[in-house]
Amino acid sequence: xxxxAERFLDKARExxxxxxxxxxxAPRIAGREAYLSAYxxxxxxxxxxxxxxxxxxxxxRAEFARLTxxxxxxxxxxxxxxxxxxELKSIADxxxxxxxxxxxxxxxxxxxxxxxxxxxxxxLISSG
Numbered sequence: 001x002x003x004x005a006e007r008f009l010d011k012a013r014e015x016x017x018x019x020x021x022x023x024x025x026a027p028r029i030a031g032r033e034a035y036l037s038a039y040x041x042x043x044x045x046x047x048x049x050x051x052x053x054x055x056x057x058x059x060x061r062a063e064f065a066r067l068t069x070x071x072x073x074x075x076x077x078x079x080x081x082x083x084x085x086x087e088l089k090s091i092a093d094x095x096x097x098x099x100x101x102x103x104x105x106x107x108x109x110x111x112x113x114x115x116x117x118x119x120x121x122x123x124l125i126s127s128g
Contacts, residue, residue, distance in 0.1 A: 008044035027107035031088035034110035
């Protein structure tokens with residue numbers, strides 16, 4: 001694993017730890033951190049496989065999908081998670097009133113999926 005990819009994975013795990021920490025008390029923060037953990041894990045894979053870093057959130061989603069499209073080790077729901085969790089981040093960052101609520105259930109599901117996402121990416125990187 002390249003040092004750059006390792007740093008992205010470390011950041012992903014740091015964000016996941018924060019998501020778990022805030023999950024019960026602040027689901028809005030947990031949802032955002034769950035997304036960021038998957039985002040950084042996806043960047044780790046992109047960096048490892050291409051030597052580049054995607055410049056936008058949309059670019060990360062597209063490049064991750066491209067890199068894992070034909071890989072049977074990657075559950076399709078993980079690629080979809082990047083887009084779904086981005087919505088949680090958007091709600092957390094910009095939502096107001098009823099549109100600004102991230103439920104405890106949504107945060108818990110995002111945290112669980114983010115953990116699977118990171119594990120999957122770490123396995124992909126370590127197995128080449």
